[in-house]
Amino acid sequence: MSTSLLQNTPLEDIPKIHARLYETVRSGKTLPLAYRRKQLLQLAHLIQDNVKAIEAAELADLGKPALEVVLNELGPVVQACLRAVKHLEEWAEPEKPPVEEWRSNWDTTIYKAPKGVVLLISPWNYPWILTFNPLVGAIAAGCPVALKPSESSPACSALIAELVPKYLDQDAYIVVNGAVSETTALLDLRWDHIFFTGGGSVGRVVAAAAAKFVTPVTLELGGKSPVIIDSDCDIEVAAKRTLFGKLQNNGQLCVTPDYVCVPRAVLPQFKKAISSAYSQFWPNSALHPSSQWGHIVTPNHHTRVWNLIKNTKGEILEGGHVEPDKKKIAPTIVTGVSLDDPLMENENFGPVLPIIEVEDVDEAIDVVRSRPTPLVLYAFTNNEETKQKLLDKTSSGSLILNDTVTQLAVHEIPFGGLGESGYGAYSSKHTFDLFTHRRSSINVPTEFEPNFAFRYPPYSPESYAF
């Protein structure tokens, strides 16, 4: 187990790492499918052999319960590796699009070429899956990768730096650790794709740096993901599933339900149901030592979230307790929150759930539309008309009905944002596609020459008449 202090990569090593990765791509070493399969299996082994050490590192960084580590991070990464191994051949197979009959002998093909060397910058909140799931797609696509985990989860980042060279090809997958200076040094170099997960302000820095080199970028950002409650839904289930989503990693999740819009007519029922779910989840009170949920990542974030709770003009329905020395804040539900409350300014990225009272779904839609495009819009409804209204009148990275957070387990659909919540999307084959250049090709046979007589000078009007 490694919980040692994080060793930053010396700045002078960064150009050497970059050069080494480019040498690897030029050598063609990462191209054969057999090589990619081996690295994918090695990545699965990296996780499986080190579950206890990874759980300990997550406990040190985030206080994350082991069940959340295995269920939300390690299991899905291993499955992603195995799925990529299983489908690699089919994903990498050149495509033969249907073509018009008169050029059917032109060998029209779309080859799946690796984009090149990838820079992958990840955040602290899900250090393993948010680093390794994009890595799975990059390995599958045949791309070498520089991985830059977050300095705010030092135990996990140190362990990533220790394990990656033990399991993966050291010429092709290299960890760079550090904070702003190291990331800036990385961004001063040319890459073939930059995959960034984090906040919008750093996302802008990354996109601007990439623009200098015309490098394609994926920005997986955050934002305030709303929950809309429709009066016709099962209020008990809606309340329980919303609170479940909020408690994952103590609200430090990009798709955490950020606020809930509840119609006035069902507000008393919703409040009762969410309080009842709260006491089911934490029968001995949320701050009891037996209660399992994580702490806030850093003292600064702890102060930020606690200030939001202290400064709200709303009324605390549940929680509102704090243990600063343990960086803990009890999951807190606040009612009667107005749209100009401090809680509604930015993504709260903590265990706080503001409830906004609205007249009906239409007013909730107005609230959502008046704000930046969220990563996810959650809605609890059994009404087809409401569903259609949400599709037609709102936009978001995803629209998830009648549950929260579970979309992350559905690998067939792409995951990504829109507008302020980012651009580009990934998940399973979508990640392979993201790091793959669809290289189009035709081969025009020499025997076709007689058919081309019309295109050569001297031009004559008859030759191009329709």
Ligand code: NAD
């Ligand atoms: P962050 O933007 O502060 O940091 C992300 C990465 O950028 C880290 O590796 C960090 O070292 C680097 N970085 C920080 N400052 C930098 C600078 N000035 N120049 C260059 N690089 C810099 O994000 P965070 O606090 O680690 O994560 C929280 C944010 O990430 C939230 O907004 C959350 O919604 C978002 N997020 C999004 C997703 C998603 O999949 N869409 C997933 C998790 C988190």
